[in-house]
């Protein structure tokens with residue numbers, strides 16, 4: 001039985017006191033223990049940013065990759081060994097800016113990994129420039145006259161990319177995000193969880209208080225049906241994206257099962273690599 | 289009549305007309321008759337329309353490059369004649385299709401014969417114009433005095449999927465071409481008969497790379513389509529599932545190499561294949577693989593650059609990108625096959641090196657090597673000798689006994705190599721990052737650690753074995769030394785043979801590993817040489833500069849460069865040499 005202690009790493013995160021990412025770290029560890037996943041079977045991939053440092057702060061197979069590419073690396077890990085639990089985490093700049101392309105394609109490909117974005121509407125590590133989720137008019141170091149661009153909606157983007165599990169939470173509610181992460185890991189397919197994770201140093205607008213006051217809880221809406229894609233789209237529209245809970249979920253065949261001749265086979269990482277004489281003969285036949 | 293030990297023909301027409309199938313069938317049948325073949329395809333970026341041609345060289349002895357001179361041109365368009373008639377030998381023959389070639393609009397040079405051959409009409413009579421290619425096969429076979437029998441099997445294999453009726457029709461087309469030529473003229477270029485051979489393959493460098501990957505234990509491939517590397521993705525998508533593997537087409541090259549790093553980290557032999565712009569996109573990830581000591585294999589089928597450059601033309605200009613590409617300094621190994629056989633065997637080698645030295649390994653192919661087809665002798669391949677060496681891995685028992693909570697994946701060792709633990713291994717957990725890190729993989733900016741880790745990674749390459757890192761051919765004490773890498777091997781070899789025939793003391797070093805450079809092995813020959821000519825297909829002399837960096841041969845080194853997109857020919861090399869000596 002894995003315990004929280006097993007998941008702890010004796011390194012103090014270099015995050016600012018109060019940074020939302022602490023809660024996300026705690027929630028991932030708690031979810032893994034609740035699901036009784038052994039740490040050696042848990043791979044945490046992360047991108048580059050303050051949030052990206054997360055993979056070094058728990059004792060698993062942690063991989064800190066490149067800015068924007070962690071999702072692609074994570075898919076490679078899962079394709080090689082589907083017995084591993086693969087979680088990928090990073091910032092909004094990492095996931096929707098420089099890595100936006102991989103986000104869309106991972107969603108439609110539907111590989112069984114969980115993708116957590118710590119969305120602080122700003123670039124933290126590079127000290128406060130605007131991000132793809134910064135609203136129009138937002139004042140940052142790189143938009144001193146106000147952001148001239150409109151933000152993207154991560155949830156609507158995930159919906160249109162055909163993601164099979166979409167949820168959103170807020171760092172101020174660890175219990176809730178722990179539950180979302182557990183559901184995401186259990187979901188067989190690509191699970192996207194956007195977590196509002198305040199940057200207390202560079203973002204003075206989207207603060208803990210802001211989210212406490214403005215976020216709509218889906219649990220309070222008995223009419224909400226998370227299998228209805230249109231309803232999901234509308235809900236995000238109506239709340240301007242400030243909504244938490246399970247937004248959408250639909251079982252869809254996972255990518256590995258969809259690959260020809262792959263379903264039910266031994267993991268790639270467990271294959272016997274030496275070919276028999278017959279196998280060699282078959283490989284060459286076409287060219288004789 | 290002169291019996292020939294070697295003949296060449298060119299088939300040319302509009303792209304998309306199936307020109308290559310003429311070469312394919314001729315090659316298959318003649319290969320079974322015991323001849324050695326080299327097939328070079330000259331194509332453009334257009335899919336349909338636009339001229340393309342296929343050069344087939346047929347020899348009694350092994351051939352490693354396209355011939356400069358043809359005995360025969362089979363012309364389905366004007367360009368086939370206009371562009372290539374000067375390459376015909378005196379007494380050479382052009383058989384053209386009067387349906388598509390208006391011969392009175394072309395000035396045919398003296399000493400050659402052009403004959404209208406109604407390929408299309410004959411094919412139409414037999415039921416389908418498409419079979420004009422098969423009529424051409426029959427004509428070529430008669431001209432080279434080849435028995436028509438062996439073509440039966442080749443045609444059958446090509447068309448078997450389409451049913452017996454189609455096979456019969458195509459065979460009839462071959463016969464018709466054969467008969468018609470015999471009525472027209474004598475057997476003009478009879479090929480010397482060849483005794484039965486051992487088992488052989490006829491395949492392209494890209495085919496060989498794909499096969500070599502599977503033989504070498506590759507079980508994951510990720511790629512993004514690009515000329516001339518796409519064949520490798522397409523081949524492996526078909527092949528890998530039969531051996532428990534997977535190939536996926538990604539959204540871009542950034543994703544391709546990132547997935548490969550993930551799969552390599554998770555313990556699978558993984559590769560990508562790309563060219564030109566793809567290699568540029570992969571630069572950052574090469575550094576990540578180097579810094580995280582992750583084994584990956586990257587095939588670069590070099591083509592004309594920079595930018596989109598000349599996508600369908602040969603160039604060998606990615607040397608710098610492969611050897612030093614990425615920011616900072618990251619270890620890697622670069623192999624450079626020069627024949628189809630080597631392309632196949634370098635793949636298992638690349639995977640072994642990648643896992644042994646825990647770094648990216650490049651296989652530097654180029655457009656001509658990747659797309660040309662060559663005869664490959666099974667006896668030379670010795671595939672049964674291929675060994676899989678997975679490098680240093682930490683054993684479960686060792687981990688079980690360890691008192692550490694975090695495995696020291698990057699502990700400093702004498703040879704720089706640390707045993708890997710693979711996700712799933714109990715107590716093997718550790719961190720991996722492109723940030724400079726200490727033994728457990730956690731970030732560290734400590735100056736001493738930085739030096740220790742950088743040196744550790746660099747030290748690994750000092751142990752890479754240098755046997756087979758060059759190949760040498762020619763007389764032992766050569767005064768004139770030719771040096772090259774990649775697909776120019778055949779042209780350099782032929783140039784050397786010609787010059788030796790004229791009495792020159794010529795030798796040839798072909799560099800088979802570009803990084804780490806086998807400087808000591810090369811020096812053995814450069815020391816004795818008076819004149820060193822480095823032959824390469826780029827404009828700045830990348831190999832020449834690399835050699836100068838490692839060996840002091842500045843005064844006697846002469847770069848022989850070609851960067852017009854056309855494969856260098858033996859006579860270009862010999863005339864360069866003659867001017868120098």
Ligand SMILES: Cc1ncc(C[n+]2csc(CCOP(=O)(O)OP(=O)(O)O)c2C)c(N)n1
Nearest residue numbers: 048049050051067091092093094123124125
């Ligand atoms: C290719 C590349 N470009 C730029 C950077 C610099 N960089 C590091 S993190 C970052 C943005 C961080 O913002 P975000 O992803 O939102 O994460 P946060 O720090 O807010 O958690 C940038 C631009 C980089 N590491 N790599």
Ligand code: SF4
Nearest residue numbers: 016019050124199200
């Ligand atoms: S700068 Fe912002 S995002 Fe980065 S650690 Fe500090 S609070 Fe967190």
